[in-house]
Structures are given as structure tokens and as C-alpha cells.
Amino acid sequence: MQLVRNHEQVAVEDLHTRTMTASAKGTVAAPGRNVRQKAGLNRAILGKGWGRFLLRLEHSARYHGATVVKVNPAYTSQRCSRCNLVDADSRKSQAEFACTGCGHRDNADVNAAKNVLAAGLAVTGRGDLADRRSAKRQPPERRAA
Secondary structure (H helix, E strand, O other), X not given: OHHHHHOOEEEEEOOOHHHHOOOOOEOOOOEOOOHHHHHHHHHXXXXXXXXXXXXXXXXXXXXXXXXXXXXXXXXXXXXXXOOOOEOHHHEOOOOEEEOOOOOOEEEHHHHHHHHHHHHHXXXXXXXXXXXXXXXXXXXXXXXXX
């Protein structure tokens, strides 16, 4: 896989497809809403084979000596990659990101990818595997007096 042959580290969102594709049917007492739309979304998610891709990526990374880092996906698409402000209003559309704090504009997917990469680099800088919040911290930057 070219991704791990050309890069020493690959950062991915730790998406839980099983919970993402849970049924929206609900119960008899509390029926679900938009069940058909949710079923279509579930088919699309499962049809992409995200889990299979990640498995293949991890296997290929071990073979080529690369590392796959899974990062928490929370707010990666709402956080500004320049100033780190998290605001749902910054995500103007599926494709457009415009930070309400600093005015930074970017493609929404590119902005999210920058956030995932930054989180992956931060995880490896602490030396943990991104399973939980790390007890290891990088020393704080010293400011000149």
C-alpha cells in the first residue's frame, strides 16, 4: 500500500462503524424517525468497507515498518486547523470551512485532515497509542522573561 510505503506514520480517525451503523427503528413505544434514510446511510457506510481498509492499512504498515495512529474523531471537522477554535458554525457546508474566530477558510475535508494529522503527531510526541488520555505530557514551552 503506497500510503505506508511513502510515509512513516499515518493518522486516521478512530471511527466506530458498529455504533455509527446502529439501527434507527426504535421500539413500539418510541418508534424511530427517518428510518429509511438511516438505513440508506448505514448501507453506504458499510459498503465503503472502512473497517476492512483500516485492517489492510495496519497490516501493510507492520510489513513496511510504518505506524498507524488512531485519533479521537470528536470535533475534527469543527475545529479550525489554524487557531484551534471549535465552533459548529464554522462548518458552513459539507465542503466549506470558514473559521468564525480567525477567518481561516479551507475545504472542510482538508481542514479536518490537518486536525487529524496534528492530533496524530501529538499522540506520538507523548509516546502513547491514543487509546486513552495520555499521562505523559510534553514539557511546557519556556518563555523568555
